[in-house]
Amino acid sequence: MPQIGEFLKLVKQRRSCRAFRPDPFPDDHLQKVLEAARWSMSGGNAQPWEFIVIKDGETRNQIANIYSAYENERWFMEQTRIQELQHSGIPAKNKPDVSFPEAPVIIAVCGDPRTLQTSVVGGIYLASDGGFDAIYLKNMANVNQMIHLA
Numbered sequence: 001m002p003q004i005g006e007f008l009k010l011v012k013q014r015r016s017c018r019a020f021r022p023d024p025f026p027d028d029h030l031q032k033v034l035e036a037a038r039w040s041m042s043g044g045n046a047q048p049w050e051f052i053v054i055k056d057g058e059t060r061n062q063i064a065n066i067y068s069a070y071e072n073e074r075w076f077m078e079q080t081r082i083q084e085l086q087h088s089g090i091p092a093k094n095k096p097d098v099s100f101p102e103a104p105v106i107i108a109v110c111g112d113p114r115t116l117q118t119s120v121v122g123g124i125y126l127a128s129d130g131g132f133d134a135i136y137l138k139n140m141a142n143v144n145q146m147i148h149l150a
Helices: 002-013 027-038 057-078 113-118 122-126 131-149
Strands: 049-054 106-111
Touching: 027 049, 027 106, 027 131, 049 057, 049 131, 057 106, 106 131, 113 131
Parallel strands: none
Antiparallel strands: 049 106
């Protein structure tokens, strides 16, 4: 089965990127990533996602600023916990790890949980493990993983 071997190679070589080159990302590559995402599996074929492709540097910086403010809020909230229960992975105040503005493109994945309600098989999925919210979250997780692998 050569296809499974190629897939396993892809999975094993997958890495998380935390530093990005500013080199342009070719539009044909971007289209292929979005095509892979479009084919992602979703319960009831709801496909609850939409993609916003962000290439503008100022917009990427604004997103980074919003993310930094969010990380500072998380840091503040963690300080309300007793020391033994604080999460160690939260960056120090005013020092969030925000490297993604250097990436030449950001794909913002947006979702609408109402899409599952339009499916004729929605009733089957609504009764499943975790219910409606779980199916929606799994759909969104699937599309994000597909983008990551692509």
